[in-house]
Amino acid sequence: MAIHDRGMKKWQFAFGHPELIKGxxxxxxxxxxxxxxxxxxxxxxxxxxxxxxxxxxxxxVIIAIWSDGFTSDIKGWVHYVDPLTHQLRIEAEDGLFHRITFEDVVAVVVVD
Structure with missing residues (x-):
């Protein structure tokens, strides 16, 4: 007597619910x-x-930023330091400007 396995069909119910996948x-x-x-x-x-x-x-510079439990790096040039709003304005290598609060900075490395 041969065993006829259903393969992935037996697991389809678990992967068919988007709430379970998101969870x-x-x-x-x-x-x-x-x-x-x-x-x-x-x-x-x-x-x-x-x-x-x-x-x-x-x-x-490469600035390491902590945000919501994760750290990320931004590489670019410091454009402006705003002491009133406690923010750094950084021009990234791709030409975009990022605003970073002082409290989120966890590391600063000068590259050149």
Whole structure:
């Protein structure tokens, strides 16, 4: 007597519900989240010095940004530092401008 397996048909009910798929993706994404790194006041001062140096000599920087549990890097040139709104305006390599708040910055590296 041969066993007739239904193959993927037996799993179709699980993959047919978009809510289950979205829930599983959200669960995987939540497992990859990181806590916001604690930035020391001395590190903040060092970030400020690197940003001023990069602006003065028109050097590109890589700024690591923490947002909603994930860090991302933006590479470009510091265009303007706005002390009133506590934001950096960065011109990225692709020509777009990004506004970054001071609180979201976790690392600054001068490239050139």
């Amino acid at each position: 599983q993706r959200d669960l995987w994404r939540d497992q990859e989240r990181l806590a916001k790194p604690i930035v020391d006041p001395y590190e903040l001062e060092e970030f400020d010095q690197r940003i001023v140096y990069a602006m003065e000599y028109n050097l590109s």
